[in-house]
Amino acid sequence: MELKSNFGGKSSLDLHKSKTDKLLNEIKLIYFTVTQLLLQNDEPSLLLSILAIIVQFFQVTYILFNRQIWPVWMTYEVSRQINKVLGYSMLVPYFEMLSYIGLLSMMYTCLGLVLMGYMLIILLNYRLQSSISLIVQMLRALIKLFLSILYMPIMDLFFSIFACAEDKTGNLMHQLFSDITCWEGTHIVHGIVSIFGIIFFYLFCITFALLYYEPRFLPMNPQSKKNGRYLAIFLTYELIMIICYTFMTQKQYDYLFIFMIAIGSFLVFWKMHVENPHNNKYIAKAWSILSAVNMWGVILLCFAKFLEGQLFFGTIYAWLFGLPFMTAAVLKADKLNYELLLTNLNKVSDPQEVLNLTDYLIKLHKAQDPDSQLMIDGFLEIHRATCAKEDCYLKQKRSQNQRIQKSFFKDQIVSERDIDLLMVLGQIYFNQIKKFPNDISLRIRYSIFLFDLMKQRQQAVNELLQAEQQCPSLDQEFIIYRYKQLIEFEMNLAQNENISNLDVATELNFQNNMRLFQNMIERTTLMHMDFWAQLQEDQPDLGKMNDIGSKINLAIVQVEELWNKMQKMTQNLPKAMRLYAKFIIEVLQDKDFGEELLEKSKKLQLQNLKLRNQQTIQLLSHEDLCFESNAIVMVSTAPERFAQIINLNLSCCNLFGYIRSEMINRKINIFMPNLYSKFHDSYLERFMQTNDNKNINKERLVYVKLKSNYIAPCFLTLKIIQSQDDSLQLAAQFRPIKVFKPTCYLIVDADELIDCVSASCIPLLNLDYKQISHKKIMLTDIFPNFSQQKQQYLSKTGGTLHYKPNEQQISNKIIKEEREEAEIFFNCYMNEIINDTTGVLAGYAVRLEINWNEKSINHELNVHHRQNGLSLQFRYNPRMAMYQGEFVAEMNSQRVDQTVIWDQGDLSSMISSNQPEIHNPEIQKYLVKADNNDQQKGKINYGEGIATVRLFENRIQDINDQDIISDDENEGKNSVFERNQNQDQERKGQQDVNEKNNIFRSRKHLSQIINNYQIPKVITKVNWTANILAIILVVLSFTDFFIIYEQYEDIYKTILLVKNQNQRNAELQTITTSIQNLLMLNMDVWNFSNQLEQQTYEALWKKKLNQSINNVDNLNKELMLTDVSLSDQILEMMNNDVVNMRSSDGSSQMFDLSEAIQQLLSKSIIIKDKPISDISLNDGDVQFVLFNSLNSLIYQLRAFSTLYANELRIKSENNKDTFLLILSISASALGIGLLILLIAIASVNKTQEEMLAIFIDLPDKTTKYLFNRAENFISNLQMGEEDDLISEIDETEREGQNELNKSVKTKRKRRKYKNSNKEQRNFTLGILIFILIAELYFTLNFLMSKTFLTDLNQMIPEINATARAESFYRFVDISERSLFLDRNQTIMNQDSYEIVKNNLNALYGLDSSIHQEHALNVEITSQIYLDSFKQVFMEQPCTIISNFLNEINEQECQVFADGALYQGMAVGIARYFENLRYIMTIYDQFWGNANVNFTLLARGFGKFKNITKDSDNVRNYILNLNNFNQTKEAREIQDSYNRGAFRFLVSSMIEGIRQDMESHKTQILGLFIVFEGLLLMAYFLLWLPLVAKLTKDIWRTRSMILMIPLGVIQSIKSIKTYIKANIQINDVDV
16 A cells, blocks of 8 residues: 555656646645654744743734724723833834834845745755754744744734825825835835735745644644644734734724624634644643633723723723733633533534544543543443444443454553543544545544554554545645654554464555556566667667666666565565565666575565464454455354355455445355355255254365356355354355466356356356356367266366367457467366255366376477577467467567567567577467468478587587677687686686775675765756856845945935035025115115015015025035035035135135135125114125125036036946946856856766766677566566576576676777757756846846936936026026126126126026927926926916915916916016016116116116115116016016926926836836845755756666676776776765
């Protein structure tokens, strides 16, 4: 019986399974193998298990006080504190206080732990001969942590990544970190990764929750429990609760949440407390407390939700107060389950009730305390009274068979009470399985009971096999898989030396295995023949040889496994041992071990003969039939059941061909031949009356009638047994006879009419049951001369009977012609059948044996075989439906597939070309007659019997014999006389050779060297190469990823620097504008109607001045303290004195930019604090600010802006070069790694090819010799000649050995060979594909980064222009006003008028540049900026500006400048330009022309005001330009609309770039995670199995060397040298 699981190997059913099913079976097998390994020698700590449950208690209680539900308790202070305290048992609360990055880091750490668990599983599954204890301990600890204290924290951590809720604006924001927007940018990747983490983690935990436990009742083992589904339910409950409080964030879901908590907690309470699955009482109590307290908390949570504040207050205090009482109540409670003991097994409708009862009884049995024993006694009394079965053990206890008890409990010290309980439990299981045959759990529990308590291992295996056929679930499959192997292991430890101890099931199992064993040997031998035939080809194919060799190794392993399995059943197996020994000698060429087994089998056979002669037949009552291997039938003699079968065993069913139900309660006559059944009742009645015991306890020959209606001879032994009702029962034991010659049996009546025949009559007489049943056939119809010698046949010696088929029996013409010449001679033995009751002759029993002495064909064949070296082989002819014999030469090399004749028209191929003609006429009757032979019958062969021979190597050989060594093999040979002279020298040198080749001193030692399973060095090199390549890939991928991230962050910060630099410029110029406005307020330039308006205006601009000062200070700090890497030119300008600042006294001093700005800010602060009357052109502070802000400082500020823009451009270009460098390095590394790896793979294949090439060095003579030995073995095995399975090692054998020894010593030229093995190509292709995928990753990263940076580089001019627009527009405005105030003051160290005129022209250039660059960048610009640009310039910007600045309202904007701005900033800016240009036009009219008509030029846009209070009309005219409507409008546009519009555009542009960058970083992150995942999968799921396969292939190929006989290896120098150089030294080092 195969004890392996269905997952452990390939069967015929696998051919019909889909790839998905095969993959699932493979995954199951991996999990089963690893889990079984983990459970071996696992000794879990009880204390640690209880501590883990305590921690889980805090975690489960955290559900009642999680971040969403704790306010439900209403007592916020207490519930919030409990939430914080319980949060320490989780992970998220720790990182909630830190940062989002910390949370992500911990999430990826936990994901790494989960992936490490899977990797450890793979490592354990594909382990080689190395230490795995550390891996087992790591995985065991990881599983225990995952299933207990780490499950809920890790699951909560994964869910917390996408714990999001909508804020007031409708955006999804993270619940724990409100600044993180959910499902945008990199959060998408983190969310997807966490989802996969949840799936992988849950599958990991649920799988091991179902598998990782001990199902046997072991009260001291914390992992002992009924099944793992209870823990799986608990883990699923925790998962659902985490999902609820993660996503049900709104208060409206509180009721649904509480409802789900209530259902889940009740289910957990029922499973953990009521059903109580744990067998350890402390663990059971701990889980009961957890579930009960959790249920208590849920109940009070419902009270708090529905009744808190209405009927009572302080529910949470009631919960706290009840905790110790609930714990004490559960600890004190002890369920006795009296109701289970009262279960009526006759009325059970649910198998779970049976399981509960049996589990509780086993628990009482294990307890061994007085209370338990008292309860067992009570149950036994109840069962004795209520049991309705006739075979109830307790009812039959008075007459119980003590031998059964001893067989069950012989190795145990068991009390009578325990024996009664165990026997009753066995009957309960057995009867309930009959009632519920499809309940898998019941069968599994029964098998564990048989194995653990009853020690009936074989019956336990049978139950597991039955359960396996009923589609068990995953956990049940694992129990079946595991306990099969455990039982097999214990069966191995408890080897039984006595075959009589085998029960019926084991005996049948052994016979099945014996047949399977013979079939496997036959198949392995055929593979050997195929291998040697492949090697005989002119150009052997190493690929095919390798494939055949792999199959041979697998077949040999299967044969050895089955042999070991049969040895575990019994050590007394001489027949199987003899077959295995002959297989080892003839096929595997291990003569020493084979002869050792042969000697052992002979001793066992002699021992069995002695025991069989000493043993007497001992029949048991019907309770013991199952323990007997022979067929036994119990027949009743009671009147109501006269001659009926009342009991039988399985061997009897096997003998007759019936199932038990077909034979039970039927008369024994039905199973007898008709001639006997007629008078058997009267014979039995006479026996009862006379008590004639002459046939009792004596063995006699009878004939039984099988289900096929054919008869079979058996030896019958009868014994009388007294039954409990004082009636007699007859026990009949049948023993089939062994037939060594073809024999058939016939039973005829007194008139010689055939009544019954045996099945052997079909091939021998062409007579079957249908013929005699449809037609009366006389014995003389078959044997016409039978009556003449009838008296001789009735004698003891019998007589010869001649049989020749007649035409009525044969309808096929071809067969008729063949069989007309085939006469068969039988030895006929005939016995009379007498009716003992009446004494009348009833008929005859005829036995026909083929006569091998009369004209014995076999004798002639043997004689001819010895004379001519021929052997008889049989082939099957489909057309003639018969086997035909053929004589072939001893060294024939025909293939096995020629044993079937497919073409009757051409049978010449059946005879080998080198086969000599056979002239014996008796033998020719059994030879195949070919058409070409028929044509040659008329020709006379004058050369018949004449042969040309020669003396060669001490043998007289036919000169035409193809077996003679060819000429090329004869090179270097000595003559016969020279060889005789050199024999002495060879003997002297032989000892030296043996000393030198000590590893070849025995085949056993050589096998130990070759089969030493150490990892070959070439595999180690390949593995190291792959590991280095994998490390390089990991390092490159991490480097590429982090460089991209760092460069992107650097570029983004540089963009912010560009924005801040230009904004600082704008704010500095705003300071200048504010001081100019305050100065002109003091000069009375503005037209105010009252003093209040002046004060309001003064306060407004001082406030703006203060804001600008603060803004400049902040921006200056950001720019100075930035961590962005800047160019040396920028750093040099920042650190060097480049700004020429002129003081009020006219002196100048050089400062660096920061110092210059700080001086300007300090002067501005002083001006801000001055009264308005002191702010004048004569004031030194005012002069300092107005002069320096418009000259050297603004020049350097513009230079800095240009440098920052260039820095951004340089970084975007240089980073492309960096990414290209990484791509080049990765391509080079992958290329070199691919080359090295391919070389390593090629070296592995070369090593394998060199091993296979060893066989090419074998001489043809050796190959043919090995082929013929296997061929003779398979021929004898198929013919059933067990005694001839081994070749006779006589003169012929010795001659063959001597010839081989001579042929292997010759110098031969190695033949050419080919190699069709495609594995190397497939490996190369797979590695190349993986390298291309890896390089594709780096290429994608490069292309994506290059595209992004190219687009960004193209956008830099637009970024720079848009960012500079505000400051430049502001500079144009203050330059114009500075011109109005003082024409002599320089601007940018040049003439102010020229600068103003140039600025006006540059305005149009800047505006057109912005629009042109935007048009060029439409395809690459983000949609955010496109929409913003369109809204600002093309549509109405009032809404945006009013919301962005909060300084003007939308209604003011709509009516401002006659609605020009409402039409878009494109119109507004154009109007702004025209206003400035118009004012300058008027300025040109006023300047130097005191007599100009002011009113005429003003055109009503301004009123004249004597600002200077003197007669200087030119200065008054120019100062009055500040009050023109165009000037006021331009000033308002600049102060509010230009500033708001361009700042909004810059922020939108940067936000768009940020989002594009985040999107690109998300893609990079996603690719990185996918690549790393593929890399891990490729390494652990593809590479490690590939390395294991390559290693096993080398081991397998190396073990093929053992197919060569040791003598041949010792004699061929090349083979010997290769073994010593490549196997012994390199791998074993002995």
